[in-house]
Amino acid sequence: MARYYLVFSKNGYAVYTSHLDMQRFFKRAFARAEIELAFSNGFNPHPKMSFAQPLSLGYSSQSEYLEFQTKEQMPAEQIKSRLAEVMPEGIGILRCVQLPDNGKSLAAMCVAASYRIFIRWDEDEMGCRADKFDMRGFLDQKEILVLKRMKKKKEPKEIDIKSKIREIEWAAQDNIIIMSTKLDAGSDSNLSPDLLIQAIGRYTGAVIPPENVEISRVDMELDGLNQ
Amino acid sequence: MSTIHIESLLKKVEKPGRYIGGEFNEIRKDHAAAGTTFAFAFPDLYEIGMSYMGMQILYNIINHEESLLCERVFAPAVDMEKLMREEGVPLFALESKTPVREFDVLGFTLQYEMSFTNMLNMLDLAGIPLHADERGADAPLIIAGGPCAYDPEPLADFVDVFLIGDGEESLPAFLKLYGEYKAAGKSRKAFLQEAVKIQGVYVPRFYEPVYNEDGTLKEVRKLYDGAPDRVRKAMVQELDLAEYPVKPLVPMIEIVQDRAVVELFRGCTRGCRFCQAGMIYRPVRERSPEKIFAIADQVTKNTGQDEMTLLSLSTSDYSHFEEMATDLIDLCTERHVGLSLPSLRLDSFSFKVLNEIQKYRKSGLTFAPEAGTQRLRNVINKNITEENIFSSVRQAIELGWKHIKFYFMMGLPGETLEDLDGIADIAQRVMQLNREMHVAGSSRFNVTVSVSNFVPKAHTPFQWAPQDADFTEKHDYLSAKMKIKGVSFHYHDDPVSRLEAVFARGDRRTGYFLEQAWKNGCKFDSWSENYSAEGWQKAEDAFREKYGYGTDFYRTRERSYEEVLPWDIVDCGVSKAFLMREMEKAKEAVTTDDCRIRCNGCGVNTWAKCPLEGIHG
Ligand code: SF4
Numbered sequence: 001m002a003r004y005y006l007v008f009s010k011n012g013y014a015v016y017t018s019h020l021d022m023q024r025f026f027k028r029a030f031a032r033a034e035i036e037l038a039f040s041n042g043f044n045p046h047p048k049m050s051f052a053q054p055l056s057l058g059y060s061s062q063s064e065y066l067e068f069q070t071k072e073q074m075p076a077e078q079i080k081s082r083l084a085e086v087m088p089e090g091i092g093i094l095r096c097v098q099l100p101d102n103g104k105s106l107a108a109m110c111v112a113a114s115y116r117i118f119i120r121w122d123e124d125e126m127g128c129r130a131d132k133f134d135m136r137g138f139l140d141q142k143e144i145l146v147l148k149r150m151k152k153k154k155e156p157k158e159i160d161i162k163s164k165i166r167e168i169e170w171a172a173q174d175n176i177i178i179m180s181t182k183l184d185a186g187s188d189s190n191l192s193p194d195l196l197i198q199a200i201g202r203y204t205g206a207v208i209p210p211e212n213v214e215i216s217r218v219d220m221e222l223d224g225l226n227q
Numbered sequence: 228m229s230t231i232h233i234e235s236l237l238k239k240v241e242k243p244g245r246y247i248g249g250e251f252n253e254i255r256k257d258h259a260a261a262g263t264t265f266a267f268a269f270p271d272l273y274e275i276g277m278s279y280m281g282m283q284i285l286y287n288i289i290n291h292e293e294s295l296l297c298e299r300v301f302a303p304a305v306d307m308e309k310l311m312r313e314e315g316v317p318l319f320a321l322e323s324k325t326p327v328r329e330f331d332v333l334g335f336t337l338q339y340e341m342s343f344t345n346m347l348n349m350l351d352l353a354g355i356p357l358h359a360d361e362r363g364a365d366a367p368l369i370i371a372g373g374p375c376a377y378d379p380e381p382l383a384d385f386v387d388v389f390l391i392g393d394g395e396e397s398l399p400a401f402l403k404l405y406g407e408y409k410a411a412g413k414s415r416k417a418f419l420q421e422a423v424k425i426q427g428v429y430v431p432r433f434y435e436p437v438y439n440e441d442g443t444l445k446e447v448r449k450l451y452d453g454a455p456d457r458v459r460k461a462m463v464q465e466l467d468l469a470e471y472p473v474k475p476l477v478p479m480i481e482i483v484q485d486r487a488v489v490e491l492f493r494g495c496t497r498g499c500r501f502c503q504a505g506m507i508y509r510p511v512r513e514r515s516p517e518k519i520f521a522i523a524d525q526v527t528k529n530t531g532q533d534e535m536t537l538l539s540l541s542t543s544d545y546s547h548f549e550e551m552a553t554d555l556i557d558l559c560t561e562r563h564v565g566l567s568l569p570s571l572r573l574d575s576f577s578f579k580v581l582n583e584i585q586k587y588r589k590s591g592l593t594f595a596p597e598a599g600t601q602r603l604r605n606v607i608n609k610n611i612t613e614e615n616i617f618s619s620v621r622q623a624i625e626l627g628w629k630h631i632k633f634y635f636m637m638g639l640p641g642e643t644l645e646d647l648d649g650i651a652d653i654a655q656r657v658m659q660l661n662r663e664m665h666v667a668g669s670s671r672f673n674v675t676v677s678v679s680n681f682v683p684k685a686h687t688p689f690q691w692a693p694q695d696a697d698f699t700e701k702h703d704y705l706s707a708k709m710k711i712k713g714v715s716f717h718y719h720d721d722p723v724s725r726l727e728a729v730f731a732r733g734d735r736r737t738g739y740f741l742e743q744a745w746k747n748g749c750k751f752d753s754w755s756e757n758y759s760a761e762g763w764q765k766a767e768d769a770f771r772e773k774y775g776y777g778t779d780f781y782r783t784r785e786r787s788y789e790e791v792l793p794w795d796i797v798d799c800g801v802s803k804a805f806l807m808r809e810m811e812k813a814k815e816a817v818t819t820d821d822c823r824i825r826c827n828g829c830g831v832n833t834w835a836k837c838p839l840e841g842i843h844g
Pocket of ligand 1 (some may be wrong): 310509510511638823825826827828830831832833837839840841
């Protein structure tokens, strides 16, 4: 057995493939590439393969992490090139690196993720031009509140996301706001960019519709991983 | 060629993965370089259409022709359609996002009658006039095929050309001819006059039905002398020579049948009298075991799918079944691929095989006696005896199966309450048998009984028979009898079965009924949440208003042997005399042998090779 991680990108129409679909997709891709994955034991064996962080439907990404175990040891470069040959349009294989056999899972190492976000700014709805939006004021609020649907519970809960925003930079251009931001992304603390968008909308008293937003994950920070 | 921008729509719909294409093994070609561009439409959702092998077969063959291009299109779900209409986005093909109205030819595959409204809806969404006679040369040529094209008349006003039978040879030939005529700047009319020479091509506008006062057909007048008197189906004689897609598209989203599919054979030798597939796909043509193995090998390699299933009307009838199954099990075990063998006859070998492939998880076992008594099974020529059923059930219980499914039909010709009692009786006795056998875990054992409503189909011995008018009463009757512990009972709603019966044997006038229903918003009719009883009722009223009789005329009326039938224009290869003989035997509850025992003179071997006739005689 040998353990690896893979970094891949997801662009174009492929962004409309859900997290669950991506799992099935990679399982098949490994089979096509004739890379035999190690399987768990039990009545319903499943391949040892998992993503560091799920990616929401509709987001593109330049940096998705997938860890997996193969039955046989093989050069990481070979895995990379074999997989690259069986990818459909929109999914790119960027790197493959071998991992020590025993170690924390990538999901456990993951602490933060960086995103690039484009918001098409609807002047009438938002009450101001994109370049007049008071981002500073927004960030300097004592609390940045959003409604979050908690698992299982039906009623969304109000939470403060301020401490989860690690970095943020922005610029406005022709009624588009472009942001680069780093947000908590891990099991201890996690913030979906959707909630940040919701908070910005809320600050202006408007709702930003999803079709006006484009989000791309550009990087992921994995604590203790030799990236 | 133009490309449509759909990104803003995709963000707003429930399942955007239905509209994006880009699957592994997708084929993309240049529109400008293609002699004929063909949009292949499945009038239902992506998940359903992509589960249908016929589309993958033809997609592959057409795209491998240098001068041809094929892209796919499916019916958008209700949420997507709404947005498309609001934003003026026309129906587009998945590969290039080109509007389908810009293709040369748009072809629909007609797998079931309840997709007809979707077909009209798709034409409308594409911005293409519904009626063939309203379309100019700038609109795509609308063609259609599939089992429902064996009675093409309900759609004859909307479709320019039907391609009847196997499409592997006829469709590319047709499309190439189209390209030649287009390149030469010749008219559509000239093209159609030439196209009728291709076997399987039916051009409705070359024929005009003449009706009697009572609404029955008097005759069909030919309007172009060169058109054939009857259109003989196209048929691929040697399946081994037909190209099979060993690099099928692998969907990114989950579809209904999400697995590798290997077609074993076409046709069936059993001759069940209700079964249209068993008649229209004659003669049986088998793939060789070597070819089947090679396909299984390549398909699993090229898709990475971890499940595989075999396609045919009756798996265990395959001549080299044991050899084939053994080889495939080995291949699948080696590759960690789950193999499923549908429609098995449960003999000792099948049990051995099933025990092998379902080692850990025994899924349900399925029996399809179709009728509850031996007498009625003889009527329909379903040659399975109670003894067959019970000895198999006994074995299944012994081997540890805990779930058994039974399929029956209701409303078969000559059915009485006794036959319904027979269904309950079988379920009851299976449960009883399980109790008596005392195997481990016997309390978990359960039985599902599913009853569908019989729909008489064109080109079968029952094509003259009325559809039962009392489904509801019979459902109630049987429901009361089926309150048996451990048995769950399902039946189909009857409104849909009634509509199927109208379109399965409709004439050209039923196209008006269909169009009215579509205008009233009917679509996705087989989904109960979409079914509009009101829309169909209004269509019924409009039909009665126009023609002076209701659609029960097509459904519950018994036809005489002398009557000119709307689908007589189609020659499916089986003679009417044979169908009549079978109908007469049904009335006497007399069975007909399997064609492997002896030839029953259906007529197919007068024009084609029937390789299995009498091989076990
Ligand atoms: S030709 Fe004879 S053997 Fe062949 S399908 Fe017809 S009846 Fe059966």
